[in-house]
Amino acid sequence: MTFELQHTDQQSDARAGLITTDHGTIETPIFMPVGTAGAVKGVHFAELKNEIGAQIILGNTYHLYLRPGTEILRKVGGLHKFNTWDRPILTDSGGFQVFSLTGIRKLREEGCEFRSHIDGSKHIFTPENVMDTERIIGADIMMAFDECPPGKSDYQYAKQSLGLTQRWLDRCIRRFEETEPLYGHQQSLFPIVQGCTYKDLRQDAAKYVADKNADGNAIGGLAVGEPTEVMYEMIEVVNEILPKDRPRYLMGVGTPQNLLEGIARGVDMFDCVMPTRNGRNAMLFTYEGTMNLRNKKWEDDFTPIDPEGCTTDRLHTKAYLHHLFKANELLALQLASIHNLNFYLRLVKDARRHIQAGDFTPWKASAVDNLSRRI
Numbered sequence: 001m002t003f004e005l006q007h008t009d010q011q012s013d014a015r016a017g018l019i020t021t022d023h024g025t026i027e028t029p030i031f032m033p034v035g036t037a038g039a040v041k042g043v044h045f046a047e048l049k050n051e052i053g054a055q056i057i058l059g060n061t062y063h064l065y066l067r068p069g070t071e072i073l074r075k076v077g078g079l080h081k082f083n084t085w086d087r088p089i090l091t092d093s094g095g096f097q098v099f100s101l102t103g104i105r106k107l108r109e110e111g112c113e114f115r116s117h118i119d120g121s122k123h124i125f126t127p128e129n130v131m132d133t134e135r136i137i138g139a140d141i142m143m144a145f146d147e148c149p150p151g152k153s154d155y156q157y158a159k160q161s162l163g164l165t166q167r168w169l170d171r172c173i174r175r176f177e178e179t180e181p182l183y184g185h186q187q188s189l190f191p192i193v194q195g196c197t198y199k200d201l202r203q204d205a206a207k208y209v210a211d212k213n214a215d216g217n218a219i220g221g222l223a224v225g226e227p228t229e230v231m232y233e234m235i236e237v238v239n240e241i242l243p244k245d246r247p248r249y250l251m252g253v254g255t256p257q258n259l260l261e262g263i264a265r266g267v268d269m270f271d272c273v274m275p276t277r278n279g280r281n282a283m284l285f286t287y288e289g290t291m292n293l294r295n296k297k298w299e300d301d302f303t304p305i306d307p308e309g310c311t312t313d314r315l316h317t318k319a320y321l322h323h324l325f326k327a328n329e330l331l332a333l334q335l336a337s338i339h340n341l342n343f344y345l346r347l348v349k350d351a352r353r354h355i356q357a358g359d360f361t362p363w364k365a366s367a368v369d370n371l372s373r374r375i
Contacts, residue, residue: 001140001188001215003247011361013239013266016352019216019247021140022185023080023088026055028247028268029351031259031344032090034276036060037067038083041276042330042337045085051310052341053349055087056140058271061133062094065123066116070136078138078183090271091139093130095192096148096220096252107147109164127171131179131189138183143218144172146192151224158196165194166208173212188215190249193238197226202234206241216247219267223253232261239266256285256347256371260364263351275344279336282325285343289373291318293336298322305335310342 007016019026033040033048035057040048048054059079068082076082079089098105098112105114111126127145134142145168149161169191176189191209195201209217219238222231235250242248249269250262259270275285282293286306291298298318305321306313312335324332347367354360 001186003216003245005245007356009264009355009360010358012264012364014263014351014355014360014364015244015266015268016355017247017268019088019268021088021188023086023140024055026088027349027352029259029263029348030055030269031348032056032058032269032271033341033344034058034060034271034273035083035085035089036273037063038079040337040341042280042334043276043341045083047312047338048085048341049087051312051338053310053345054341057085057087057089059089059091059137059139060094060097061091061130061137061143062097062125064091064137065094065133066118070133073138074136074182078136080138080183088140089138090141090249091134091137091143092251093134093143093145093192094125095143095146098125100148107164109167111145111168112147127168128175131172131175135179135182135187138181138185138187140185140187141216142176142187142189144169144189144191146194146220148221148224149194149196151196151221151226153196155198155201158198158201161196162194162201162205165192166205169209169212190214190216190218192218192220192251193242194221195234196221197230197234199234199237202237203241206238210242214246216249216269217242218249218251220251222250223258228258231258232265235262235265235267256344257368259344259347260351260368260371263348263355264361264364270348275340276337279340280333282332282336284336285340285371286375287367287370289370289375291375293318293322293332294325295322305339306343309339309346312338313342 002020004018017028113124130145146165193205195205247268250267301318354363
């Protein structure tokens with residue numbers, strides 16, 4: 001994987017770049033739709049390409065390990081072959097999912113023992129076997145196995161957790177270097193910066209990660225309950241240290257406003273379930289603000305869902321989508337998910353265009369004001 005930094009904004013830390021992988025190129029800044037179990041909920045892959053414009057999607061190691069399992073994935077030749085997505089894929093290590101299983105997991109130096117949320121069976125994730133699993137999945141970008149501590153952890157716990165994450169990172173790197181890709185395309189390993197909301201821990205973590213000289217780096221453990229301004233402060237602290245010639249991935253973030261503020265602080269890659277999850281609940285994001293399509297005000301609004309959006313947006317009306325939600329039609333979930341994902345991809349594409357044009361900062365200020373409205 002390579003990263004070319006193409007443009008920088010003069011009034012902020014926003015950047016435009018190009019990531020090149022064996023499965024294609026990715027124009028940054030970029031939003032990555034979440035395909036947890038090998039599929040983006042409610043959306044066909046043809047729509048991901050042609051309507052939404054996705055350049056890279058996510059898979060999740062925890063869920064794919066449990067279902068369909070590594071035996072099936074290896075037999076078929078990896079996730080690209082299994083789900084037919086022929087563009088880049090990134091896999092989370094499963095750390096966030098495992099550590100969210102409070103009460104059915106045990107954490108120790110070796111790794112994390114947990115029980116499946118599906119059938120209660122016992123498993124253990126270690127840095128080594130997670131690297132092996134991500135090799136079998138075959139993602140272009142693999143994430144290191146880390147502990148994602150609760151957002152309100154006290155300092156002592158956060159410090160101990162960070163130490164464990166760093167020791168696990170060293171083991172991930174060793175295992176990654178001892179093994180080879182299985183399917184003829186190269187894979188990259190991204191370390192993850194943790195440290196909760198403590199500035200000194202985030203600085204230590206960023207320096208530790210920067211010294212690993214990885215192809216790219218991630219910022220984890222944010223958007224987990226801390227105030228938004230604290231999240232932005234931690235991004236600034238970390239990006240002051242992470243190398244500028246490598247892509248920076250802010251994990252699990254967030255709202256359209258979060259994306260623009262993250263871009264302004266030097267983030268290149270984002271993922272979040274919000275566009276599809278909120279879409280399935282009739283909440284649509286637009287440049288004019290957020291709309292709830294269940295509200296009666298849309299009942300006789302025969303204007304397009306979004307006249308500036310994709311074909312789906314221009315073809316169908318707000319009144320029709322309102323009707324589908326009221327009638328509990330599955331198509332409502334699909335159309336709303338397509339719209340929201342397309343909007344997120346348009347947003348980062350527009351941000352890239354304004355970075356290139358040199359007017360990102362005033363454009364962002366105007367866009368954030370509008371995005372915050374409820375219509």
